[in-house]
Amino acid sequence: MSTQPSTERNSAWKKIVRFFSGRPRKELRADPYKVSQAASQPSNLPCKSVLSKTSSAAVSKEPGGAESNPTVPKPKPPPVPQKRENVMDGNSFFTDYGEANRYTIHEVIGKGSYGVVCSATDNNTGEKVAIKKITDVFEHVSDATRILREIMLLRHLKHPDIVTIKHVMLPPSMKDYKDLYVVFELMESDLHQVIKANDDLTTEHYRYFLYQLMCGLNFVHTANVFHRDLKPKNILANADCKLKICDFGLARPAFNDQATSVFWTDYVATRWYRAPELCGSFFTKYTPAIDVWGLGCIFAEVILGKPIFPGRNVVHQLELITDVLGTPSADKVAKVRNEKARRFLQGMKFKPGIPFTQYFPKLDPKCCELLEKMLAFDPADRPTTEEALAHPFFDGMRTKSHEEPAEPISKLEFDFERRKLSKDDVRELIYIESLEYHPQMKEQYASGKFDSNFLYPSAVDRFKREFAHLEENMGRPKTPPLVRHACSLPRERVADFQKEAMKHLGRERTETVSGQQTPVHAAADAAVAEYDAAMKDAA
Numbered sequence: 087m088s089t090q091p092s093t094e095r096n097s098a099w100k101k102i103v104r105f106f107s108g109r110p111r112k113e114l115r116a117d118p119y120k121v122s123q124a125a126s127q128p129s130n131l132p133c134k135s136v137l138s139k140t141s142s143a144a145v146s147k148e149p150g151g152a153e154s155n156p157t158v159p160k161p162k163p164p165p166v167p168q169k170r171e172n173v174m175d176g177n178s179f180f181t182d183y184g185e186a187n188r189y190t191i192h193e194v195i196g197k198g199s200y201g202v203v204c205s206a207t208d209n210n211t212g213e214k215v216a217i218k219k220i221t222d223v224f225e226h227v228s229d230a231t232r233i234l235r236e237i238m239l240l241r242h243l244k245h246p247d248i249v250t251i252k253h254v255m256l257p258p259s260m261k262d263y264k265d266l267y268v269v270f271e272l273m274e275s276d277l278h279q280v281i282k283a284n285d286d287l288t289t290e291h292y293r294y295f296l297y298q299l300m301c302g303l304n305f306v307h308t309a310n311v312f313h314r315d316l317k318p319k320n321i322l323a324n325a326d327c328k329l330k331i332c333d334f335g336l337a338r339p340a341f342n343d344q345a346t347s348v349f350w351t352d353y354v355a356t357r358w359y360r361a362p363e364l365c366g367s368f369f370t371k372y373t374p375a376i377d378v379w380g381l382g383c384i385f386a387e388v389i390l391g392k393p394i395f396p397g398r399n400v401v402h403q404l405e406l407i408t409d410v411l412g413t414p415s416a417d418k419v420a421k422v423r424n425e426k427a428r429r430f431l432q433g434m435k436f437k438p439g440i441p442f443t444q445y446f447p448k449l450d451p452k453c454c455e456l457l458e459k460m461l462a463f464d465p466a467d468r469p470t471t472e473e474a475l476a477h478p479f480f481d482g483m484r485t486k487s488h489e490e491p492a493e494p495i496s497k498l499e500f501d502f503e504r505r506k507l508s509k510d511d512v513r514e515l516i517y518i519e520s521l522e523y524h525p526q527m528k529e530q531y532a533s534g535k536f537d538s539n540f541l542y543p544s545a546v547d548r549f550k551r552e553f554a555h556l557e558e559n560m561g562r563p564k565t566p567p568l569v570r571h572a573c574s575l576p577r578e579r580v581a582d583f584q585k586e587a588m589k590h591l592g593r594e595r596t597e598t599v600s601g602q603q604t605p606v607h608a609a610a611d612a613a614v615a616e617y618d619a620a621m622k623d624a625a
Contacts, residue, residue: 179204179219180267185255189217189269200229201265205272208252215252216272223266223516230512232335234502237268238519239334242495243309246488247302249273249322249332254520256527266516274325278318281388289450295329296385296456297480301488302331303381304471307374309492313337314372316380317359318387338372341497357400358393359383362407362414362463365400365427375465378474382460389446389457400427411463412439418464452479 179202180186189206196203201221208215224230240251250271257263277295299321306313315336322330357365361379364372386394394410397403404427408414419431442454449457456479462468469477475489502515521528 179217189215191217206269208269213252214272216270218268218270220266220268222264224264224509224513227507227509227512230509230516231502231507233266234512234516234519235337235500236334237516238499239311239337239339239495241519241522243306243311243334243492245302245305245492247298247330248305249330254523256520256524257517260514260517261510263513263517266520273322273330275323276319277321277323277329277384277388280323281318281391284391287388289453291327292385292389292449292453293479293483294327295388296381297475297483297488298329299331299381299384300471300474300480302329303377304475304489305492306331306337307377307471308494310340310494311337312340312372312374313377313380315356316377316384317356318384321384339495339497339500339503340372357403358396360403361465362404363421363423363465365403365422365424373465374470375468378460378468378471379465382457382468385457385460389449400424401430404430407463408434408437408439410440410445411461413437414463421464450479452477455479 179191188209190209192205192207194202195205195216201219203216203218206215206217207213220233223233237251237254240249244250251268252271253269255267255269257266303313303316311334313331313334313336315333316331320331320333322332359380361376364376383394395403395406397406408431413434413436414431416432419428422428422431442458443449443451446454446457456469456474456477459467459469459477460474475484502511507515518531521531
């Protein structure tokens with residue numbers, strides 16, 4: 087069956103086009119260095135979509151002809167747009183990359199500590215893409231490892247509900263490159279921005295949104311991978327209500343023979359979506375249930391229009407969780423790894439909790455039931471993604487192709503997770519991973535006939551750069567000429583030595599007897615002495 091909402095509710099799907107095509111791009115932008123930024127061109131997708139409201143008032147009339155809500159006063163005319171400063175050209179964006187001519191850069195759509203993201207057009211296919219330039223990749227090994235992990239995982243996790251890496255540009259050299267260019271499919275916004283702009287969603291929206299995310303997460307989990315950082319900013323969105331999971335930098339493959347304790351940094355930004363068994367824990371055991379909790383928090387935020395557990399710290403986070411779920415039993419508290427958090431829960435006054443049908447009074451009872459299971463305090467009580475997809479809430483929406491499981495990821499490909507890597511190690515691994523998007527050069531690399539400078543740069547480009555350097559530096563070359571310590575022998579002398587060597591190689595070499603040299607030894611020594619004398623004369 088189709089996953090699109092039924093046509094009888096079309097009247098409720100009027101304003102998402104305004105959100106994507108009428109709002110200023112600046113308001114669409116989310117995380118500064120993610121690919122989930124606004125597209126460079128307004129969306130013209132014929133969507134049946136979500137009711138949206140801007141921060142001030144509804145738009146009076148859009149260029150496409152959408153009319154305003156008559157109950158809302160007309161907003162003030164928009165100010166005269168100022169000169170744009172986010173235009174980017176390929177020359178300043180790309181550095182020594184031979185594939186730069188493949189893409190036409192349009193504009194900057196995001197900046198951050200990792201680098202810059204630009205919208206672009208793939209000249210080979212005509213497709214709109216987002217190119218993420220990561221500068222100084224190897225400044226910190228941990229960040230470089232995170233980038234390596236993400237591009238490796240996304241190469242394996244090909245699913246309609248997971249963001250796609252279209253291409254990774256091959257660095258100019260394996261040994262000394264600093265920047266990396268990753269080409270993603272271009273998405274228009276993220277779920278965080280959609281939630282901020284919309285508060286009139288229907289049950290059909292909730293069902294369609296959650297079904298996509300659950301299918302994507304099911305594919306991740308069946309590949310033996312845990313995302314570990316699900317939040318609205320890591321869910322990309324398009325004007326046709328299409329959602330895709332992104333940002334796999336903190337994800338981990340799970341193997342049966344691998345220790346289950348892993349490092350988990352206590353980021354404030356992700357605490358709101360963190361399962362209670364992880365609160366305050368830096369080293370902790372993890373299971374797929376932590377992702378189910380995170381998805382439950384996202385789902386509740388879509389319904390409420392705001393985070394359900396916006397804790398300021400670990401204690402406040404647990405207070406908010408228990409206000410809704412009630413005081414956990416002693417056996418459930420024992421599963422909390424952090425000692426301080428465990429003592430806090432043990433000393434907490436009894437809280438009865440709030441039934442989800444009461445907390446979400448207008449929500450479909452089936453939806454309440456599923457959400458309550460996803461936000462169970464005990465991870466053992468939460469459903470798996472397969473169990474959640476089988477819930478009656480998704481009846482009439484499921485499609486077999488979307489729920490296909492993934493092939494488990496081989497632990498051999500992620501062997502680097504088990505050892506400490508140096509900068510050179512990560513540099514080489516990222517380069518080898520980039521070869522996956524260059525099949526011909528990958529074959530050359532595997533056969534040992536690989537020339538990493540085959541594409542970068544062309545002879546014409548090298549000539550132009552050298553000529554420009556000579557003009558700017560008064561004719562001085564970039565590198566001084568090599569000092570020659572010896573001269574070559576004349577051709578006729580070289581030919582004589584070659585003939586003598588071939589004559590000796592054709593004979594059987596005998597061993598020295600009683601300290602006396604054989605004729606073969608004597609001839610060889612004479613040839614060496616003659617060569618040394620010739621080199622002295624030449625010098």
